[in-house]
Amino acid sequence: MVSKRNIGRHKINPIGLGCMSLSAAYGADPSEAQAERLLHHALDIGYDFLDTAAIYGEGVSETRIGRVLKDRRGDYVLASKCGFRPGTRTPDGSPATIAQTLELSLQRLGVDHIDLYYLHRPDPQVPIEDSVGALARAVEAGKIGLIGLSEVSAEQLRRAHRVHPIAALQTEYSLWTRNPEIAGLDACRELGTTFVAFSPVGRGFLTGDFGPGTMLANDDFRTAMPRFQEPHYSHNLALLDGYRAIAAEAGCTPAQLALAWLLHRDADLVTIPGTKSIAHAEENIGANGVTLSDAQMAALDALINERTVAGSRYNAAMQSTVTTEDFA
16 A cells, blocks of 8 residues: 655555656657547556646647546546746746636636645745735635645745745755755755656656657757757766666656655655656556665665756756756
């Protein structure tokens, strides 16, 4: 039996389903039929936390969830996000845009209430207090249940929490992205906020499937990320042999190893690996059954960390939209 973890009043499987891949992001957009099979199968095998956003495919991900799962709303906790100017990748945390985006999300999802609603990115032009104030009004109106923040600093989280309790902080976290260990995780423990780790399998790198000949599609947004570009890519590939060896010793797949490391690292956090593959969804949720020894945890920490990985996680344009703490 899986030991569930908490987000606000909800108890959920610590491995949720990130739904960015329901729209084009990592290569080709999955078909309607493929998305439908994945969503139903995910719920059937124990996923009960779905994470989407208004910006994913400009509403495609939300629309697919709303259409496919309209008769299964009671089977899962639903999270979505606002905070970009419509039709752009420009952060916009103004109360007017938050209200507009929320209404569109509710329509696409076919619901009158979203369990957890995040500010997707902090807006440098709008105080975090104003953005959270708009979300607090949505709570009061019964349109959302809990408030979350994504890719903000620990200081912004604390400021936001003074306006309204923040149920979840979502930031990239994995063996090769340790930024939350600087301050974010500590702030979450202090405030009683659940940390939600996105890209917990290193944007696919920690599946172990990458190699010297691996080619990403031109429309795969990882092509713009320094870690997937030379010379960093070749440096990072050299880490995988040792990583695969630890997975073999633990009796699990490399992807399961990445997820199990997170679940062992922090007894309260939740992960949301994304996929458009049923096989990968089954593999990922299987990480709940993986047990790692102290020696294996130590070996992973020594092998893949902020000092051994080459390249920043974002390029300059992407980095400019986040305020998460970074290593010097």
